[in-house]
Amino acid sequence: MRAEALAAALVLAAAPSLAGDLGTEVTFASARGARFAVQAGPPAPRVLFDSGDSDAPAGEWDVLLIQGELPDPSVRFMALRPGGATVWVELAVHRRADGRFWAKGRFQRKAGPLRLRAVDAGIAADHEVTVYSAEVFADSPDAPAAAAPPARGPADPAAVPPAHHARAAWGARAPTNPLSPDPMPWRVTLHHSDGRYTASLAESLQEARFIQEFHQDGRGWSDVGYHFLVDPLGNILEGRPLGTLGAHTQSNNEGNVGIVLLGSYHAPKNHATTAAQLASAAALGRFLVARFGLDPDSLKGHRDYKKTDCPGDLAYPKLPELRRAFDVPRAPAIAASPDWDGQRGSSSAAKPTTDR
Numbered sequence: 001m002r003a004e005a006l007a008a009a010l011v012l013a014a015a016p017s018l019a020g021d022l023g024t025e026v027t028f029a030s031a032r033g034a035r036f037a038v039q040a041g042p043p044a045p046r047v048l049f050d051s052g053d054s055d056a057p058a059g060e061w062d063v064l065l066i067q068g069e070l071p072d073p074s075v076r077f078m079a080l081r082p083g084g085a086t087v088w089v090e091l092a093v094h095r096r097a098d099g100r101f102w103a104k105g106r107f108q109r110k111a112g113p114l115r116l117r118a119v120d121a122g123i124a125a126d127h128e129v130t131v132y133s134a135e136v137f138a139d140s141p142d143a144p145a146a147a148a149p150p151a152r153g154p155a156d157p158a159a160v161p162p163a164h165h166a167r168a169a170w171g172a173r174a175p176t177n178p179l180s181p182d183p184m185p186w187r188v189t190l191h192h193s194d195g196r197y198t199a200s201l202a203e204s205l206q207e208a209r210f211i212q213e214f215h216q217d218g219r220g221w222s223d224v225g226y227h228f229l230v231d232p233l234g235n236i237l238e239g240r241p242l243g244t245l246g247a248h249t250q251s252n253n254e255g256n257v258g259i260v261l262l263g264s265y266h267a268p269k270n271h272a273t274t275a276a277q278l279a280s281a282a283a284l285g286r287f288l289v290a291r292f293g294l295d296p297d298s299l300k301g302h303r304d305y306k307k308t309d310c311p312g313d314l315a316y317p318k319l320p321e322l323r324r325a326f327d328v329p330r331a332p333a334i335a336a337s338p339d340w341d342g343q344r345g346s347s348s349a350a351k352p353t354t355d356r
Ligand SMILES: [Zn+2]
Pocket: 190, 191, 192, 248, 302, 310, 311
């Protein structure tokens, strides 16, 4: 029996299109994705699949993302830019227990095609691998690449978000395209909606529907761009699901949780932030810090990334106190000793400041 396990690449016919909100889909001989069978074999570095040179995606790129089905974890992916030196870059694979995976690689930024390979790293049984899509994008077309700071850790996977109204509560539509995974955020960006300053929960739910429609139908995005919406009453609404790539800070969406304050905190409207609203934003931040170990100082305003009024002259000055409020006391290495009143030392987070 032949050790070489590669079967034919099978294409999923679909027109090239924009993938997600910032990627350009990569096609191989005009087809997107690939499917190939692999067989268990001797543990050698066998090439299971080779795409050949892809079609040239538009524009420069430095990041390649693929996603699909990987029933056996012992398949590695690598890619290179054809033409130059033969430098295969291994993609970091993120595979879920159910076999769904995505993988990512970083390259020198320039235009041109790519070539993708799958390599055996100890396949246990015959099966089929599917790459649904491959996309490339420039991580930072108009700003230097922001290096991911080390997670502050320890992250607490069990941390739960503060009480909020899930998508179903406001009648969210489904995303118009599959959202790209972005499972380990390391920064947060504050926005304002530059829209209605809502005065009731019902009005906020309605405004969320509007913003989603505006983003999907107006801007042509897959979904509402932000991950969380916070109204002046302090209600938190779920936006684009956490763990998926946002669409709120152009060129800097990766690893970036978008929180939007409903209202226009800038001239001429000059809406005022409220204590309840800031408290809710702080609670969200504490959750993100606990869950992902991100640095409270990673909280920025949209205007820190590009020329924009967002989040408004009245909300932007709140960032320092929000950063302080994001700070979660580290879990002590040993159990806390009882404090002065005999209660266990609590890890109460910083109190939200009042405002107006
Ligand atoms: Zn913004």
